[in-house]
Amino acid sequence: MSSMSIVAMDSSFKAVYMVHWNKNDERDWLIKGSTPYKELELIVKSKLLLKDIARLSPAEQTSSLESFHKVILFFAPKSVHFPFTTMAAREQLAGLHFNENSARAQALTQTGKHMWGVSFPKARRGEPVIKAVKVTPTFVDVQELMGEVVELRNTYPTSKKAEALRSNRQVPPPIASAFVKPNKLILVGVQRSRSRFNK
Structure with a gap:
């Protein structure tokens, strides 16, 4: 990329500055002390952005x-x-x-342009955010799965035969079975002895 544009917006959101930069250009592309420089500095040095950058995932x-x-x-x-x-x-x-x-790919209009949607998330305090509109999801696997269901139904015509196959699977015990159920009367007695109202 030999050139790019940097956009900065002032804090009152009334003015937008665009600075064009060309890497072959020898001159200073952003003059220190200028309004675009100050606005860009406010954005880059903001505490929120610096906090967010520190929390970014370095890989994925x-x-x-x-x-x-x-x-x-x-x-x-x-x-x-x-x-x-x-x-x-x-x-x-x-x-x-x-x-x-x-x-999924981004959906296209009839003229071939990319489709975009606008949302107003609470996290942005109602500020509009654009999102790419994707093509509708497909359900190709459904036909394959339905074919498999019919085949299994033909293989195991009765529910008894299907249950026999199902009982061969390893099903872990419920988590609650690892704990001993406490006696309710003992718990009530302990609670009453600890309560300040029963003294």
Whole structure:
């Protein structure tokens, strides 16, 4: 890249300054003490930006991981209890759906221009933020999975045969089974002895 533009906006958001820079240009491209210099310095040296830079990940960003967690929560919400096998199946479905749709292209208008959406997040105090509009998600795996369901139904025509296959799987015991259930009467007695109102 031999040239680029730097845009700075003053703190009142009334004026926008654009400075063009060419690497072959020998002159100072931003004059110290000028209004664009001061505004850029305010932005670059702001405490919030410096704090954010210190917290940036040096290698990988987490946005795709957060997107995957969102897909998992769609398929298996935390507010609903699922048995282990059902939860495993839902997480596998979420993985298949995410892998199929994680690299969707940006949608285009009829004239061939990229589509953008505007949102007003609370974190930005209502300031508008543009986001790329992606093409609609695909569900190609659904046909393959439905074919597999039909094949399994033909292989195991009764629920008894299907249950026999399911019982061969290793299902971990519930977490609560690792703890001893306390006696309620003993707990009530201990609570009463500790309470300042029963003295």
